[in-house]
Amino acid sequence: MANDNRLDEYLKRIESSHPTNGCTEEYLNRLQVAHLTHIPFETFDLIDIKLLNISMDHRFDRLVRQNRGGVCFQMNGLFADMLKKLNYNVKIISCSVYNEEKHFYIEPPCHAALYVRLDNGKTFLCDVGFSNDFLTPLFFELDSIQYATNGFFRLTKTDDQLYYKIERGYLNTDDHISLPTSATPRTHIIDIDSSRIKWTLSYRFPIDFLERSTEIDDFQNVVSDVLYSPNVFLNHLTICHLHTYKPNVGAYSIVGKKYYEWIIENGKATRKDYPISDNEDELKTLLKEKFDLTIERKIELADNKQ
Template sequence: MDAYLRRIGASRPRRADADALRELQLRHLQTVPFENLSIHLGEDIVLEEKALLAKIVEAGRGGFCYELNGAFAGLLRDLGFGVSLLQGRGFGDGGRLGIPYDHLALLVETADSTGPWLADVGFGDHCHYPLAFDERGDQEDPAGTFRIVEVPESGDLDVHRDGKPQFRLERRPRVLDDFRAGAWWHRTSPDSHFPRSVVCSRLTPEGRITLSGRKLVTTVRGERHEQPLADDAAVLAAYREHFGLVLDRLPSAPGRAT
């Protein structure tokens, strides 16, 4: 876990309080990329804490929600936070909900009794800081205005960003093994967006940087810049320079030979 803290550029907090949680989430988002490269490299996705830590800490990789929040949960528990795993379903086109166990988010209890908090380092472009789980009004964040809305008929919670629902959460705590079917579906189903395209993205102090296929997209203070990359060497260099990912071959996008 000390190596994990070094990976995200953080020191071990003196107390597992809300300020420490805010700093840890922000540092995680800025250092560990949201990426689906394992799907396109033919790598297994193993939802066990030891395997997740080996990938993110030892191999210096990123992952998607199950991996990122699964590993982050282990770090937070080691630091003295209380952590529960919550299953969510993302809202797609036309407001259609995704599959059960579509998303993994974290409910975090802190030592200063300010929580509980909804922490999330695995939803890609999302809030920078944890959200107050029991707050039903607007919550301002550098990424926008967030609101947690109760769903009357089920007791579930919808997380909104700037008035648009992002995902629906159940309140019942889960275990990491419960998410295996969701991870398998996202890895293999043609209905999932993950097998259809390669993406690697992380938050930066000025905005966000994303590598999708052969296109590098940087957003700096709201201004978007696109840079096409000429060849495989340039793409591999971009993974290394911007995300710290040292790859010996490119992930294979659909239609591209391995």
């Protein structure tokens, strides 16, 4: 791996070191956690100035040098760029997000995720751009229940066998489970009856995605949909989300005009809700203290779920 100034800048941004043993599973886990706990998913520009630039130079400048966050094309685009510099084998996946309010998958596809293959043949689904992400990469393994450090997930096929779909799971309220632990962050396959978990759809992607050649630039034709389509909630609902790993697994999150703090323990999430003051200075203090974001302009929070 040759010296690369952009890689150095990125690793400094996420407070991570260079790998010592090449492109391993352990380093991939550490890198995804570091990205998700240092670079927030945020939609401020989509809502008030209707701006979404997904070019390689812009996403690097924005997320690394300007200390901003972004949405999937920017976040997973940057992550893919850096993984390739580290000699990981990465493929961009074009995904259709499930709209829970209207009960359909949004078309055309407006989400990008990542498929990563290691030299030893192991394969993973990585995603640092979905807000409600799995904290550690998922094994690309069908029909297994995986605990990805911050929740339950599974990869299955749709009934018509045309797509893979990702679901997030929540342990039923009165249920208890003893989860495995590890010294370093990693996803575990869990032996549990799936009926003990309530599942919600995240997104789907074609079964034949490996036969397709997809780059982040290919999503330029859906940028206007992300900015203006009423089916895409990112353009009318403020979201700012940053995962936490130590000392607690959880997240800081602004959704609409409320601020939340999550703590996830033994498969269950607890949430504290806080109203956000109308005082602009207090909002910017919150952004700086919890998300390490500095945005100079006036910010308008939007909670129109349409």
